[in-house]
Amino acid sequence: MSVSRRGVRARSAYTYGPLGLVPTGVLLVGAVYCLFPVSWVVIAATKTSGELFSTSTFTPGTGFFQNLADLAAYREGVFWLWMLNTLLYAGGGALLSTAVSAVSGYTLAKYRFAGRNLIFNILIGGILVPAVVLAIPQYLLFAKVGLADTYWSVLLPQILHPYSIYLARVYAGAAIPDSLLEAGRIDGASHWTLLTRVALPLMGPGMVTIFLFQFVAIWNNFLLPFIMLGDDGKFPLTVGLYTMLAAGANHPSLYNLILIGTFLALIPLIALFLTMQRFWRTDLSSGAVKA
Amino acid sequence: MHMNRLAAVAAAVTLVAGCSSGGAQQSAAPSSSAAQNAQNAQKVALTYWNWVPGMDKVVAVWNTAHPDIQVTSSTQAGGDDSATKFLTAAKAGNPPDLVQAEYQALPSFVAAEAVADIKTAADPVKAQFSEGIWGLVTLGTDAVYGIPQDSGPMLLYYREDLFKKYGIAVPKTWQEYADAARAVHAKDSKVYLGTFSSKDPGSFAGLAQQAGGQWWSISGEAWKVAINDEPSKKLADYWGGLVKEGVIDNMPYFTPEWNKALNDGKLLTWPSAIWAPGPLSTNAPKAKGKWAIAQLPQWNAGENFSGFWGGSAVSVSAGSKNKEAAAKFATWLNSDPEALALLVKEGSVYPAATKGADLLSEPPAYFSNIPDFWKQAAGFGAGARGFTFGPNVNVAYNAFKDAFDKAALNKTSFSGALQSVQDATVADMTKSGFKLAQ
Structure with missing residues (x-):
């Protein structure tokens, strides 16, 4: 009896039963x-x-190649400038954000200090506040310190990302064994050495996840750069393509240029995912085992 | 709060302009402003937000001729978003020196004290603009809040070939237009004479102007709002009736659906503005050379009225440190023959300056079948009359989209929808502290 039941269970798990499809x-x-x-x-x-x-x-x-040529010629190739800007915002922003998140997450997970839980709870609260709500107050603050309409005005607000810190803390808590840190301390490693030699290598897959999340989020962000930037030479793709769409009713909308631009904007994201995919897979599996 | 903001602004701006020439009025840096002025005397850098195609090239001509005043054009997304962005920037003390201001957005800029009075620079070129257009930048006050750049007098675009096919004559009155709509739809139930767009309050406002509507006006110290005045109600019920009858479609303009209908010859007319060749050429390329133009149908036979849809001015920001130089550039841009010619050529702008019309000789490629397109169009649009826009047109326009969307969908009363636009607009102005005349 018990044998046959086990047999059924084994079959449904490994072969395609009617429910398996x-x-x-x-x-x-x-x-x-x-x-x-x-x-x-x-x-x-x-x-x-x-x-x-x-x-x-x-x-x-x-018209694919014609569209491509038209887009390249549009306002003397401003599209490529927007593409470079987006790479700078998304790449730079995601790198800085990953660094900040990893260090903060590691510290919150592995160090006991006064106010640790308070800080963590505030961060959790920060996750609940949508970034969209913050864009205008951030603009007013940046304008006050004279940073509005600069590259920093788009980069800085996206570096501190509560959700990434939360992810990093959870990941560090699971991926870095306390015993390893203790062994390091006994061997006389400083905090810095522990961070760079022990913690960060173990957090690699988690950091890739944070990097990808942030990269995609910044790549797709519209409202923040739309509000912060006035100079069209600093626009990212989202805002740039939007200026082509909303060119006023009395001018022809450049639909085919916008579409080819959107298509080109997809390529770096797809390439990034394809190359980073294997790290992500490690991440998911290691998380599953260690949780 | 309960005072006429417009008048207060005008007074404040005049005072500032009177006591210092191009002085920085930003409170942020009063100590350094003298030093800045000294620097500015040598070389001035201006930023200019606009969405005119090819403006870079026009600005380059100015920059070559004026090494002491260098303008940087920055292309922005056009329309309502741009107005909101400019107001936010002005509030943050970080505005561009010059900004493209749509006529319906300009009053909100004035009410927010975001644009400067440039009467001194503007007065010499006043004669180059028609009175109706000049009224759009003075708002009926003594101040001048911008130099008109382009305008959009309305006319009727119709498919000449399909009019022949369905055997209808060009409608001279709105009554004839309604009859033609019924006739066309009876012959082919998939084809409509036109469509009512609940998404384009600007178009409806233009038609209301033609009908004689006066949505906003300033009487003494107070604003008067009359979006539901008799001519506008008549207009709303006219279109509401046709939509309810089902002889006029209700798809919005500038949508893929509308593009397809134009391409497939399912829409035979478009009451639009003089800039229509631009959108038609990209949205309905298949119908090239098949359109003709006529005067907008009239409410009473023999009249000669039209309205304005779209158009904008170039305004100088109140927060600019170089108002005088900025006003000089704005004036040059919109009245100098060389600049106008470039605007026409590079930006496909229909210039607001009266002498600008002479620069348009070649018909747009899309209308190569009408060699004297611009002459005809200017004639049909000559009777265009405008009205003063209020300080919260964005609120009114959003209320319009909501109310008319619903009315067109449920086929309910359009004048009822118009009433709710009026109510929403009045409520918003009361809330913002504007004094309203009863």
Whole structure:
């Protein structure tokens, strides 16, 4: 009796029973749901402005290279400047944010000091405040200290990210054994050595997660740079493409340039995910084992 | 709070302009302002927020000719967002020196004390603009809050080929327009003569101007709001009736759906402004050369009225440290023949300056079938009359979108929707402390 029941359980776990296909189906529907708009962008980016509204949605167009050339020529290639700006904001911001989060998370997880829980609770509260709400107060503050309309005005507010610190704390708590730190201390390692030689290498996968989260968040951020920046030479892609869309009713909207621009803006994100994916996989599995 | 802000602003700005020439009025740095002024006397750097295509090239011409006043043009997202952004920047004490101000947004800039009176620089070029347009930058006061750049007198765009196909004549009155709408829809139930867009209050405001509406006015010390005046109610019920009857579509303008209908020849007319060739050429490229233009249908046969949809001025920021130089540039940009020619060529701007019309000789490529397009269009738009915009047009326009969206969807009374726009606008002005005339 007990043997046969175990047999059934084993079969349903390792082979495809009638219910085994359901999760796959749900995931497939989810994948289609997520990829449908992306595929629309890819197809629409190939259409000339004449084809955009007259051919059916998923018929590829003939204007891909023309669109590309037009975009490159638009205002003497300002699109590439926006792309570089976005890379600077997202790359620089995510790096700085990861560094700050890792150190703070490690400290909060592994050091006992007065006010530790208070700080952590305030951070948890910070997660609940949407960044959108903070954009205008931040602008007014930056304007007061003369930093509005600078690269720093977009970078600085995105460096301190409560959710990343929270993630880093949870990860550090699980990934760094106290015994390892104690062994280091007995060997005479300073706090700095412990951080750089013991803690950070163990937190690698967690830091990759934070980096990716922040990179994507900053890449997609619209409101903060929209409010902070006045100089169109400092715009990131989101704000730049928006100026092409909202060019006023009396000027033609540059739909095909915007679409090809959106398409190009996707590529670095996809490339980043493909290259960073293996770190992320390690992260998920190690988290599962150690939790 | 309960005072006429507009008048107070005008007085304040005049005072400042009177006692110092281009002096910094930002309280942040009173001690260093003298030093700054001394520096500024040699070389002035101005920033200019706008969304005119090709403005970089126009500015480059000015910069070459004026090494002492260097202007940097910064392209912004146009429309309501830009107005909000400018007001936020002005409040933070960090505004650009010059800003593109849509006529309907300018009163809110004035009420927020964000733009300066540039009467001294503007007066010499006043004669180059029509009285109606000049009124949009003075708001009926003695001050001048910007130099008009472009304007959008309205006319009727119609598909000449399809009018022939369905056997209808160009409507001279709105009555004829309604009859034509019924006739077209009866012949092909998929085809409409036009559409009512609940998303474009600017278009409705233009038609209300044509009908003789006066949504805002200043009487003495107080604002008067009359969005639900008789001409506007008549206009609302006219379109509401056609939508309810089902002979006019209610898809909004500038949507993919609308683009497709224009391309496929399912929409035969567009009461629009003189800048329509721009959007038509990108949104309906397949219909190139098939459109013609006519006067907007009239409310009474034999009249000759039109309204304005869109258009903007260039204003000088109240927080600018170099108001005089900025006003000089704004004046040059919108009245100098060379600048106007560049605006027309690079920015496809329809200049507000009267002599600007002469610069438009070649028809837009989309209308190459009408060699004298600009002459015809200017004639049809000549009877355009405007009205004073109030200090909270954004509130009114948002209320319009909500109320007319619902009314068009449920096919309920459009004049009822107009009443709720009026109520929302009045409530907002009362809340903001404006004195209202009863």
